[in-house]
Amino acid sequence: MQGLKVSLFITCLADHFYPEVGEAVVHLLRRCGCEVDFPPNQTCCGQPAWNTGLEDEAKAYARAYIETFENSEYVVMPSGSCAGHVRYFYPQMFKDDREMYRRACAVADKTYEFSQFMVNVLKVKDVGARFPASVVFHNNCHMQRELGVKEEPLELLRHVKDLVLVENPRYDLCCGFGGAFSVKMPEISTAMADERLGIYVGTQADMIVSCDGGCLMHMGGRAERQGLPVKTIHLATLLWEGVKNSGL
Amino acid sequence: MNQQAFINRVRSRLGRSGADGIPQWTPSLPIPDAGPTDPEALVERYQAELAKLSGESYRVASEAEVAPLVVRILKEAGASGPVARWDDPVLNGLGLDEALTAAGYPVTPLRHGEPGRPQVELVEKAAAGITGADFAIAETGTLVMGSSRPGDAAAPGRGRTVSLLPPIHIAVVQKEQFVYTAAQVFRQLRQMGVLPSQVIFASGPSRSADIENDLSIGVHGPGQVHVIII
Amino acid sequence: MPDLKTRINTALRDERLRGAVRYTADNLRTKRNAILADLNEQAAQGMAIGTFDDLRKQARRIKEHTLKHLDYYLEQAADQIRQSGGTVHWAADSADVVRITEEIIERRQAKKVIKSKSMASEEVALNHALEAKGIEVVESDLGEYIIQLAHETPAHIVIPAIHKTRQQIADMFGEVAGRQLTTDTPTLTRFARETLRQKFMAADIGISGANFLVAETGTICLVTNEGNGRLTTSVPPVHIAIVGMDKLVPTLEDLAVLLGLLPRSATGQKITTYFNMITGPRRPGEPDGPEELHVIFLDNGRTNLLGSKYEEALMCIRCGACLNVCPVYRNIGGHAYGSIYPGPIGSVISPLLTDFGEWTDLPQATSLCGACHEACPMGIHLHEHLVRLRMDAVEKGKADPGFTRLMKLWMTAWRNPTVYRMAAKIGRLGMRPFVKKRPDGTEVAERLPGPFAAWTNTRNVPPIAKRTFHERWAELEKEAQR
Numbered sequence: 024m025q026g027l028k029v030s031l032f033i034t035c036l037a038d039h040f041y042p043e044v045g046e047a048v049v050h051l052l053r054r055c056g057c058e059v060d061f062p063p064n065q066t067c068c069g070q071p072a073w074n075t076g077l078e079d080e081a082k083a084y085a086r087a088y089i090e091t092f093e094n095s096e097y098v099v100m101p102s103g104s105c106a107g108h109v110r111y112f113y114p115q116m117f118k119d120d121r122e123m124y125r126r127a128c129a130v131a132d133k134t135y136e137f138s139q140f141m142v143n144v145l146k147v148k149d150v151g152a153r154f155p156a157s158v159v160f161h162n163n164c165h166m167q168r169e170l171g172v173k174e175e176p177l178e179l180l181r182h183v184k185d186l187v188l189v190e191n192p193r194y195d196l197c198c199g200f201g202g203a204f205s206v207k208m209p210e211i212s213t214a215m216a217d218e219r220l221g222i223y224v225g226t227q228a229d230m231i232v233s234c235d236g237g238c239l240m241h242m243g244g245r246a247e248r249q250g251l252p253v254k255t256i257h258l259a260t261l262l263w264e265g266v267k268n269s270g271l
Numbered sequence: 272m273n274q275q276a277f278i279n280r281v282r283s284r285l286g287r288s289g290a291d292g293i294p295q296w297t298p299s300l301p302i303p304d305a306g307p308t309d310p311e312a313l314v315e316r317y318q319a320e321l322a323k324l325s326g327e328s329y330r331v332a333s334e335a336e337v338a339p340l341v342v343r344i345l346k347e348a349g350a351s352g353p354v355a356r357w358d359d360p361v362l363n364g365l366g367l368d369e370a371l372t373a374a375g376y377p378v379t380p381l382r383h384g385e386p387g388r389p390q391v392e393l394v395e396k397a398a399a400g401i402t403g404a405d406f407a408i409a410e411t412g413t414l415v416m417g418s419s420r421p422g423d424a425a426a427p428g429r430g431r432t433v434s435l436l437p438p439i440h441i442a443v444v445q446k447e448q449f450v451y452t453a454a455q456v457f458r459q460l461r462q463m464g465v466l467p468s469q470v471i472f473a474s475g476p477s478r479s480a481d482i483e484n485d486l487s488i489g490v491h492g493p494g495q496v497h498v499i500i501i
Numbered sequence: 502m503p504d505l506k507t508r509i510n511t512a513l514r515d516e517r518l519r520g521a522v523r524y525t526a527d528n529l530r531t532k533r534n535a536i537l538a539d540l541n542e543q544a545a546q547g548m549a550i551g552t553f554d555d556l557r558k559q560a561r562r563i564k565e566h567t568l569k570h571l572d573y574y575l576e577q578a579a580d581q582i583r584q585s586g587g588t589v590h591w592a593a594d595s596a597d598v599v600r601i602t603e604e605i606i607e608r609r610q611a612k613k614v615i616k617s618k619s620m621a622s623e624e625v626a627l628n629h630a631l632e633a634k635g636i637e638v639v640e641s642d643l644g645e646y647i648i649q650l651a652h653e654t655p656a657h658i659v660i661p662a663i664h665k666t667r668q669q670i671a672d673m674f675g676e677v678a679g680r681q682l683t684t685d686t687p688t689l690t691r692f693a694r695e696t697l698r699q700k701f702m703a704a705d706i707g708i709s710g711a712n713f714l715v716a717e718t719g720t721i722c723l724v725t726n727e728g729n730g731r732l733t734t735s736v737p738p739v740h741i742a743i744v745g746m747d748k749l750v751p752t753l754e755d756l757a758v759l760l761g762l763l764p765r766s767a768t769g770q771k772i773t774t775y776f777n778m779i780t781g782p783r784r785p786g787e788p789d790g791p792e793e794l795h796v797i798f799l800d801n802g803r804t805n806l807l808g809s810k811y812e813e814a815l816m817c818i819r820c821g822a823c824l825n826v827c828p829v830y831r832n833i834g835g836h837a838y839g840s841i842y843p844g845p846i847g848s849v850i851s852p853l854l855t856d857f858g859e860w861t862d863l864p865q866a867t868s869l870c871g872a873c874h875e876a877c878p879m880g881i882h883l884h885e886h887l888v889r890l891r892m893d894a895v896e897k898g899k900a901d902p903g904f905t906r907l908m909k910l911w912m913t914a915w916r917n918p919t920v921y922r923m924a925a926k927i928g929r930l931g932m933r934p935f936v937k938k939r940p941d942g943t944e945v946a947e948r949l950p951g952p953f954a955a956w957t958n959t960r961n962v963p964p965i966a967k968r969t970f971h972e973r974w975a976e977l978e979k980e981a982q983r
Contacts, residue, residue, distance in 0.1 A: 033970045039925055040963050042970035049977055059981070061974045064918040072912040074869060076891030076900055080912040087916060164870035195875075197828040201868025206955040207904065208866060210506075210513055213959040214832045215868065244960030247945070272593040274579065277800065280593075281572045281746070284808040294570040298754035301551030301559065302544060324774075358788075381788040390788045391736060395702060410549070411772040418787050430788040431735040435728060453772070454550050454757035461753045466718055468585070468784050469735065472776035477728035479690070480768075481644035481660060483667050484528055487690035490643055491697065492728025492775065 027145070029057045030095035032088075032134075034102040035067040036236035037257075044101045044236070047263035048137055052099065054266070055145050062091045068105040073112060074202045085113045086123070089130050097144065098134045101259050103166025103234045104202075106136035111169040136166060137259055138234055142175040149182035152265025157187035158256075159228035161219075161242070162194045163235035176234055176258055183265050189228040196222070200241035216245040224251055231255045306410060306451030313409040313449035314500055320412030324475025325488060326496040337443055337499055338370035344497050345376060345399055348439055352398035353377045355437060358428030359420075361403035362443060381428035394432045399439035400493070402429070405470075406456050407449045407498075413474040414442050414498065415456050417467035431469050440473075440493040445501050502839055505862045512837040518664045522656065522834040525663040530825040532769020533876075540765060550761060557880050559758045564816040564879065567716075567749050568807065574716040574749045575798065581719025585781025587794035594801050595625035598743060601797055602627060602708070606636060609739055609793075611705035615697075617725065617733035618642040619710030620658065620819060621743045621799055623841045624854075627708070639700045641729035643693055647673065656835040658821040658843070659767050664834065697729070707733035707791070711744040712818070713759055714796075715778075717752045721796065723777040724763055726770075731777055740782070740791040745799050747815040759818060762878040766820035802854030811886055814849050816879040823873035823883060829866055838863060845873035845883045852890055861899045864890040907952070922971055929965040936964040 029052055037044045049059050069084025088109065092098045100106050110131045117123035141147050160180060166172050173194075180188050199205070199215025206212075220242060223231050231246075231253055233239050243255035282288065307313060318328045329340060345354070354371055356362055358380035368378045379393045394400065406415040418431045434440050450456060453472065460466065477492030488494050502508070512518060543549035551559065567574055579589040592598040606614070614636055616622060628638045628649075640649040644661040648654065650673040655661030662670070671684040674692050682688055701707075709730060713722040721742050723730040734740045750759065764770040783790030806815050824830045824844035835843035840851035840860050848867060851860035864887045873883040894900040914920045935946045944964050949957045956962055 035921075038970045039928070039965045042966045042968065042973055045970040046973065046977065053981060061978070063971070063974070066916055066918055066921040069912075072908070074888060074891070075905070075908045076888070076893075076895035077905075077909055077912055078892045078895075080909065080916075083916055084912075164868070164872070168871040168875060195826065195872055197868050197870035197872065199828065199868055201870070203908070204865075204868045206952065207901075208506075208509070209955045209959060210510055211829055211832055211866065212868070214513055215828050216960070218828075218832070240962065241960065244956070244962050247961045248947075248959060272591045272597055272800075274576075274589070274591055277591040277593065277798065278572050278575060280800065280804050281575065281807065284804045285569070285572065286808060287572075290572065291570060294566065294573055294751075296566055296751045298563075298752050299559065300754075300757060301555035302547060302549065305544075305550050306548050320771075388738075392702070394789070395698075413772060413776075418790060419784055428788045430790065431731070432789045435731050435735065451548075452550055452757070453760055453776075454754065457753045457757050461717075466585075466720065466778070466780040468779065468781050468787055468790050470778040470780075471731065472772065472778075474772050474774050477726065477774055479643045479727045481642075481647065481662055482670055482686050482689055483665075484525055484660070484663070485667075485686045487643070487686050490690055490694055490727040490729070491641065491701075491732055 027057045028096045029059050030092055030098050031059055031061050032065055032068070032092065032098050032100040032105070033061070034100050034105045034236065036240065037101050040240060041236050041257060044257045044259050047257070047259040048099065048101050050263050051141070051150060051259060051266070054150070055141070055147055057145070065091050068108050070105060070108040071202055073108065082116050085116055085127065089113070089126050092134070093126055093130045095133065097140065098130070099137055099140045100134070101137045101234065101257065102236060103136045103163040103170055103172060104237060106134055106139070107165035107169035109134045136170060136172055136234060138176040138179055139170065139172045142178050148178045150179065150262050150266055151269055152262050153184040153269040154261055154265035155185035156229045157189055157227070158230045158232045158261070159189045159191050159223055159226050161198065161231050161233040161238055162191065163233060163238050164197050166234055167194070176232070179258065179262060180232065183262070184269065189226045192226065193222055198238045198242050200237040202237065205241055212241070213245060216241055220246055220249070220251055220253065224253055229254065232258050232261055234258050300454055303454065310446045310449055313451060314446050316409040317407055317412055317449060320409065321475060321498060324412050326412065326475040326498065328498040328500060330500050334365055334501060337365045337501065338367050340499055341367060341401065341441055342370055342374045344441060345439070346374070348495060350398040350439060351375070353379055353393070353396060354399045354401060355379050355381065355394040355397035355433045356401035357381060357403060357430070357433055359403055362401060365443070367401065381430045381433060390430070391432055395436045397437040399441055400433035400435070400437040401441045401443070402434045404442050404444045404448060406459070407444050408453055408456060408472070409449055409451050411453065411474055413453070413472050414444070416471050416473065418469040419467040421460060421467055421470065422463035422465060431471070434471065434473060435492055438489065438493055439495045439497070441497045441499065443499045443501065505839070505866065508837040508839055509833050509866065512833040518656070518834050519832060521663045523831045525657060525660055526825040526831045529659070529768060529821070533766055533822060533825065536765045536769045536771065550757060556758050556761050557878055560762055560879055561816065563750055563755045563758060567751060568812060568815055571746065571749065571807065574751060575746060578714055578716040578719050578749060581717065582781065582796050585719055587719065587781045587796055590795060590797045592797050592799045592801070598625045598797055598799060599627060599630040602631065602741060603634065605739065605741060605795060606631070606706065609705060611636070611739070613637045613700070613704045614706045614708055615639050615641050615700050615704040615733055615737065617707070617709045617723070617730040618645055619708065619743055620841060621710045621745050622708060623655070624801060625743070625799070639697070641697050641701065641733055643727060646693060646697065650677065654836060654841070658819060658824060701732045701736045704737040706739045706741060707737040708741045708743065709733050711742050711748050712763065713750050713756060714744050714748045715753055715756065716749050718780055720753070721779040722756060723779070724773045725777070726774040728775060731775055734777065734779055735790055738791055739793045739795070741795045741797065743797045743799055746803050763818050763820050766822040766878040802856065805853050805856060806850070810889060811849070811853055813881050814846070814853070814886060816881055817846050817850070818879060820878060822876040822878060826872040826876045828868065828870060828872065838866070845887070849883055849886045849890065857894065857897055857899055861894050864894070925965060925969045925971070932964050
């Protein structure tokens, strides 16, 4: 598919901590013929407010997102968690407001997580990347459950040359990030990270790949603190590095 | 709290001040008539399921073979002492009492109309309990036994404890009594009228995994289950 | 009781408990997955009444309908129980259950009570109340017996004593026996069987719960493996069943669906060893069975959920599947929750049953991963209820005030795009003193002050980028135009 107009929602975590992920997404979408715009007044999807019980604040963020993106053709973001929040919870928030509910549903329908968009809309599984490493894919909880996206990232990874994709023995098990949970309940959050990382280290993969900045920050930060032999990387970053590597 | 106050609280939470008439409800199943209907297929499946649960089953060609088989089972299990049984037409014509007494196992049939502790205490001392069944469920290796005949509460001496208290339970069932699913049993029970005070679905010997997740057999109920199929 | 954080930290330090909980949860989860895959295969061949999803859908219909007409079905059940010779009692709360039970004990001059596993009875702290009056109360479920001897509460809904080693069990049994016992399972089992058998035979009253109660016949249904449920309800001359009002189903046929789901979800069994259906006390002429049957319908806060946005949580069939997949539960076990009902379902119903009392903070102990909803045979949206409970706590002023104030301030300000972009610059500057260079030149922060220390106490964190994506966009836009 050529010439699709895509608005990028960078997500607050990628914006602040992993801007290279945003760059990778832009480059990869452009390579597929998309025109990418970036509405400058975007902030956060509001999930932190929702999850900490601040319903009114969460709805305010939802309204802002809806207003910003409802005239876009497609909205793509490098986060399964944020995309899940928009698609699954925005309509729910406005159940009692007919007009907002309609607008929320409309924008949710055109909101996609990056790998979901690549595989299901652009119909691209092979971006032409080469990345020699063994990797295991970490399924972000909201992505696999609220968004229902499981296979798409794996499809993209399977087509990367020289990449060994190792099976994830407990793909259902949460890493323990959980947003505010990671600082509100840091002891359990860290214990969960340790169990999750233990499983990944056990697979002997070099890298943990994920579509979510929160999981990566949490697992990456803990792995480094514990001196574990595993690195973390965002799927988009891996693919873009892989494209650059392939000499094309 | 009395009934009216309890119900009123429920109604007020449901946003109603009074009753709402008789609700319309039809139970339904996605696949209501699952499984085979042929008795041979049912028996075969039943035996396989029971074996998985560490129960034993035996096929006999006629009623005459039952009593000697029961004696054999008891001897092989090393049982000694009295044996309790249902006082029920399905067992009464099998010549069990003579065969068992002759083999050194005095018999105590439960009797209709003599309820109470002495009855239970007799059964408690028995080395084995022999019953019939109302149904056998092939899908799960289950015997269904009413404490009296379903639909006929005045029927004579079955009770609850014969299949429960002794360490060995022996059941005698006819192959025509086999069905495939529990759903079929519930459907039939529903049509049978008044239910016995207890209907028990029993699938193999009693078990527990409470000690370090390790399987224990024969915790409170019988540790051995033998099913004789005619 | 120490606060939630303290309870959690205690549990996190107990490596043996965590190992046992994880082992049990994984064991049950694996079995559940296998039996459901088998069910789906069988259903595809017409050899089972439905797939897991089919049964889940029908089970929801059954419970939704029942709850909508709960007044009717309660009255129908009560009539049927009375017609079959039983007595019906109505308990608004724990005190009612205790009072009703004590009245029966008094009238029967009873001294000894034996119980089969009943979460409802633990919910109302019945044992404690009866023991205070000098009544002997014995738990007959093997796991419950073990924790009774240990004077502890259950660590798991289905397998209460998972945290006990066989040595500990042998020691406790040995004390009762007056001699040392070997630790092998058959010996311990035989001891429990013989000891508890005597208790069954001597008991004046047997107390059980109920897994289901069929309204059209007034039938109490019990799902057990050991046989203690049968003994408790058959041998003593009086049987008291404590039945949560959410246990009702309309007809016998509806049992097929629920019986298809409960054992599979709980322990990965197609059916439990015993499924006991009790309708009234012994019929005149039946040779054994209790003379008296009492059914105590229990509210104790369940009506708080009825008619509310949380009503769905009343569909719970207490299978424990949510516990077995919960990444939090497997790390802290049941005791840390403090409430009788632990794990995801416990974190939802405990605050609601007790009107946002001492369990208000349980919904904090979740990463909202949604595995519970996925595993639940009734499809209860536990993960959503947990968020809603957090919202209710904030609304009621029962959430952590400091944290809530901070979040509110931040989230309100941050929505403004100018503030949002400025905050990045301020944050970047603020982090600078804490940022170090790795050997490869990249940067990391290992210690942050104030509330952020909660992160850096155990994890590193990347610094806010030298240029955020917002700040890089102009360049990216130009690239496209070249």
